[in-house]
Amino acid sequence: MKYTLTALRSRTDPLAASLRLQVFTSDNGTWRETDRALVGEADSxxxxxxxxxxxxxxxxxxxxxxxxxxVSMLITPSVGCSPTENFRIDNGRIVPA
Known part of the structure; x- marks a missing residue:
């Protein structure tokens, strides 16, 4: 399995973003996305x-x-890191832990 975290800039607020976790599994040598989920709330x-x-x-x-x-991400340099968000990947599918 491969995992990616991607920042997605808000369409309504230029200072806000969402964070997406994606899961990929290998199928005959080709990586295919099997699931995706937001980390936290949209635009949070x-x-x-x-x-x-x-x-x-x-x-x-x-x-x-x-x-x-x-996953734990920087909120701001002065605030520090976010609380840890936990997920489980079961057969390529994301399940909140």
Missing amino acids: WFWFPLTGRHAVCAFSTSSTQPAPVT
Whole structure:
């Protein structure tokens, strides 16, 4: 499995963003997206800290089944990191933990 975190800039607020977790599995040598989910609420992140150098505070995965995934992102430099969000990946599907 491969995982990606992608910042998506808000269409209504240029300072806001959403964060998307995507899961990909290999099928005959080709990576295919099997699921996606928002980390937090839509447009609940600040765009500039989320896309900066130190945006990822923690990102952890495991090869166990179901696979745990934890994510913590920078809210702002003065506020610090977000609480950890936990997910489980069960057969390529994201299940909130």
